[in-house]
Amino acid sequence: MKSNRLFYLGIPLIGFCVFAGLRRGSSERVDNRIVRLAELEIDPAQVDSYKAALKEEIETSIRVEPGVLTLYAVSIKGHPEKIRLFETYRDNGAYQAHLQSAHFKKYKERTAGMVKSLTLLETEPVLLGSK
Amino acid sequence: MKSNRLFYLGIPLIGFCVFAGLRRGSSERVDNRIVRLAELEIDPAQVDSYKAALKEEIETSIRVEPGVLTLYAVSIKGHPEKIRLFETYRDNGAYQAHLQSAHFKKYKERTAGMVKSLTLLETEPVLLGSK
Numbered sequence: 008m009k010s011n012r013l014f015y016l017g018i019p020l021i022g023f024c025v026f027a028g029l030r031r032g033s034s035e036r037v038d039n040r041i042v043r044l045a046e047l048e049i050d051p052a053q054v055d056s057y058k059a060a061l062k063e064e065i066e067t068s069i070r071v072e073p074g075v076l077t078l079y080a081v082s083i084k085g086h087p088e089k090i091r092l093f094e095t096y097r098d099n100g101a102y103q104a105h106l107q108s109a110h111f112k113k114y115k116e117r118t119a120g121m122v123k124s125l126t127l128l129e130t131e132p133v134l135l136g137s138k
Numbered sequence: 139m140k141s142n143r144l145f146y147l148g149i150p151l152i153g154f155c156v157f158a159g160l161r162r163g164s165s166e167r168v169d170n171r172i173v174r175l176a177e178l179e180i181d182p183a184q185v186d187s188y189k190a191a192l193k194e195e196i197e198t199s200i201r202v203e204p205g206v207l208t209l210y211a212v213s214i215k216g217h218p219e220k221i222r223l224f225e226t227y228r229d230n231g232a233y234q235a236h237l238q239s240a241h242f243k244k245y246k247e248r249t250a251g252m253v254k255s256l257t258l259l260e261t262e263p264v265l266l267g268s269k
Contacts, residue, residue, distance in 0.1 A: 042212050044222060058264055065267040077268040079224065081173050081261035090264065091175060093210065093224045130212035133189055133221065136196040137208040 040076070040135065041102045044128040045092040053121040054087050060121075061090070064114035072108065074101020095135070171207070171266070172233045175259040176223040184252040185218050191252075192221070195245035203239065205232020226266070 049057045065078040074097040083089040096102040105111055180188045196209040205228040214220040227233040236242055 042210070044212070062265045065265050069267040069269065075269075077266075079173070079226075079266045079268070080264035081175070081266075082264055084260040084262055087262070091259075091261065095210075128222075129215040130222065131215055131218070133211040133213055134193045134196050135208075135210045135212075136200040137210070138200065138206075 039098040040132060041094075041096040041099055042130045042132050042135070043092075043094045043096075043102075044130060045090075045094065046124075046126040046128070047090040047092070047122055048124045049088045049090060050121050050123055051088045057090075057118055057121040060114055060117045064110055067110040068105060068108070071110075072101070072105055074098065075105055170229040171263060172225075172227040172230055173261045173263050173266070174223075174225045174227075174233075175261060176221075176225065177255075177257040177259070178221040178223070178253055179255045180219045180221060181252050181254055182219045188221075188249055188252040191245055191248045195241055198241040199236060199239070202241075203232070203236055205229065206236055 061080055065080060068075045068078055075095075076097060077093060077095040079093040081091050083091070096105060192211055196211060199206045199209055206225075207228060208224060208226040210224040212222050214222065227236060
């Protein structure tokens, strides 16, 4: 009886601890990850519309694409028209799939007349440290 | 007896599910987060030494500082001397604590003679989407 109890209590707890340990990952391994930086300048009159389209694109990509790991979007303080993106994809296949996705194409079409300039920077990860 | 089993199996499983749900967070709330971008140019002759110091600083910060959420470091492809950092802190207090930490000060001292230029950019988060 006692060993039965330990079994039922122990198995889920072991699972929990392994899961917690795996998720914690102090500094993530770099593997085949693709990290891209984008620097955009938006038409100042259309910043709000652009941000709405960008938020929708990010939310959809994170929700439906397993290979899209981060899409961080910020604007430079005092310059809401200057947008920077920090994009992480699991691997090149995930990045290519993202480019072909319906929601990304829709975002590109919607924002074509809002973006004054776009600079894409390919990178080599040094260390991607995160909680 | 049967209800006993369910109890011992059920409680850890509920904990696991709550934990998994909390960790998943499709698009993170922005809250009081501080996001900073840093653009560095390193003396090409000292890139390897610089990267070693940077990696040590990132690993320590992520491990010991609960308020340091990401320290992503990449170099521009083809330009290993051009480093970009994407730094996320839980709030301003966490950022100030990081600046005062022994490991950050050590990193600054070690790399003072390696860094040719440093541009720090304060930002306003638009949306920080991550898995």
